[in-house]
Amino acid sequence: MEEIQTSTVRGRGRPRSDESQRAILDATRALLEERGLADLTIEDVAQRAGVGKTTIYRRWPTKGTLAFEAFAADFLSRQPLPDTGSLRGDFYAALMSWIRAVKGTSTGRTLVGLIAEVQRDLELADIWKEKFVKPVRAQHHLMIERAVERGEVDETIDTDIIVDLLFAPAYHRLLQTHLTMNTRFAHALVDAVLNGVSSRGAER
């Protein structure tokens, strides 16, 4: 009979406790909800989880990486790749499910906090790009590739620019809080991205 085995070799001594792992992530989520990433301390997480600080540091080097893990799975699972048959439909659906996930939610506040934290934590920055930015953008690229296949978009287009055009304004409003995000915003944004802003309708 084969022993089930995690990817890292079993090693000697006492194995790491799954229970502690869970308790830490739960405590992190609770504290993130209560006071946000900026006011989160490892000390508080340890106390709330009933765990020694070393047990946390053994697994996550900084509070950013810990918060990221508590945040990522939840968030990503709520951003399914839409498939409505048109680029306009896909864009609108993706944008709205993003807005729903972050607007006025603790998830949104944590997202904001993580983006802030990424700027001061190099270790976290790597994880962020690899485990968050990259997979999310990969999904968005898929939407565009399907549109290219359908002939909705020229195949010569710079797809990175398109992804930025759609989501950067959303992130911008989330961070700068200068303007709200609602269905009106989503529609206007999708329209502008697809059609551009110059009034060339007539002469074409």
Added chain:
Amino acid sequence: MEEIQTSTVRGRGRPRSDESQRAILDATRALLEERGLADLTIEDVAQRAGVGKTTIYRRWPTKGTLAFEAFAADFLSRQPLPDTGSLRGDFYAALMSWIRAVKGTSTGRTLVGLIAEVQRDLELADIWKEKFVKPVRAQHHLMIERAVERGEVDETIDTDIIVDLLFAPAYHRLLQTHLTMNTRFAHALVDAVLNGVSSRGAER
């Protein structure tokens, strides 16, 4: 003839020292350059400026508000409103002078740090919106209004969306560092904003 008078009366005691004010802002700029906002300490600023900590706290409630003041004047003065005669030209010029100001510069690092700080300092958030976001966007709106007058853009368009479309991708790349910013990026972005991304050439 009545003397015009500022709203606050002269105030009685010893007036605040302009020299200290200057020394504090200079020290802040120097330290911002040396180690960035995240590692900036009020204590260090005070010591470098040859000033008591209270003299700083008397003027700025948090290190964010202090850093903002040290940053804003410089930055804003380097973002002149372009007037090239076309929207495409104005957009490109504005984008490029922004990129030049922030890419690989201490100013850029400070801008990033401030956006991060804004997320954790309510007092700073207000100042940020009032003294930074609002005046910068006012300039950008001007560019578009001139384009509307020239007939380059429909007057029905949502100008807030346009401003976001142009600059949000730039801020996005600055913060997420997932892609670089260069002239190629600027051209592609301006094109996309003006023309949209859908291949409507044929059917129109």
Added chain:
Amino acid sequence: MEEIQTSTVRGRGRPRSDESQRAILDATRALLEERGLADLTIEDVAQRAGVGKTTIYRRWPTKGTLAFEAFAADFLSRQPLPDTGSLRGDFYAALMSWIRAVKGTSTGRTLVGLIAEVQRDLELADIWKEKFVKPVRAQHHLMIERAVERGEVDETIDTDIIVDLLFAPAYHRLLQTHLTMNTRFAHALVDAVLNGVSSRGAER
């Protein structure tokens, strides 16, 4: 005709304000009552008296000297030289009026605070010895001199020792708070000072 003249020449310029002087001493007394000498600050006195800090520093170099002046006149006026006709009576009367002045009173707490302050303020120490210890002891010496004249005490005796014997235990209990002071204590102390503690009744 001689002009009556305070020791310091009148000088030019605006004379010091008696009203401020009074306000400062009153505020000092009030704050001494409220929170004691240890927690008294010049800043608080100035604010309470409606006076600038410099106005205080111009008159008193330290909070000890200020507190002393607020304390001394009051206290000394309540320590009249008794004259009962016997040393025992005088001792008892002097002791009891001292106990009444300090036991459980704000005056007593201030006296204690001043003795503590004298240990850390050289300027105050000089004033204390000159303006407090010396005049008080002079009075006590008088009591003893009268007793010598009456033949109650040998003229060879060291009167400094006697003064200490009577009052040092009282100060000691005030400062160490190890034992209370009451009429029983006063009687026992006076008896012991006059008769000594050795049981010499038999052999004499």
Added chain:
Amino acid sequence: MEEIQTSTVRGRGRPRSDESQRAILDATRALLEERGLADLTIEDVAQRAGVGKTTIYRRWPTKGTLAFEAFAADFLSRQPLPDTGSLRGDFYAALMSWIRAVKGTSTGRTLVGLIAEVQRDLELADIWKEKFVKPVRAQHHLMIERAVERGEVDETIDTDIIVDLLFAPAYHRLLQTHLTMNTRFAHALVDAVLNGVSSRGAER
């Protein structure tokens, strides 16, 4: 057989470091010698001892309690209970060893500083009475009890008064610095305590 166990359980985490404890007390003693209790800073002690401030605060709530511990053991060990066979001899010996310990010494300055500090620190006041006044007085009471057994002193006498009579004048002179302490003072004081000051020699 049951294991005898101290009242407090062993405690779980890392035990407090004896080495730090020692370093702190040594640094305190050195600084007390250099500049006295009034100018002693917890910050300086921490730096001199190579220790964090919290390590000090964890053990002693105030600088008074810290200084007391640095002072007490040393001082008390130098005040042995004399046993010369007579009360006069014991009194004189006890008084002189006290004078030798405090007159012109850093120990004496610290004693003075502590008595001042006791007046402003309630926590310290309790410790002072329990760990200093009480044991010292217990010793002195012993001297008197032995004298009672030898018949030198009436058993009806108030021994608290006697202890005060002997030592209060010494403390008084230490604090008021109005008069010096020397062998002449010690002899005169012991004489006066034993014989009283009234000239009853004749009529007895």
Added chain:
DNA sequence: GCGTAACCGAGACGGTACGTCCCGTCTTGAT
């Protein structure tokens, strides 16, 4: 009656120490 000098209240100044918070590491005995 004008100038000047010392005073006044207010409050900012450079500075020191406070006592607290949290960091990331370490040292226990116990799994």
Added chain:
DNA sequence: ATCAAGACGGGACGTACCGTCTCGGTTACGC
């Protein structure tokens, strides 16, 4: 080898007062 507990050295925080200085303004004297 890992666990919970909790002490460790360290760095910065924001506050409280210190004693001094700098304003505009007041009050008296001596010319």
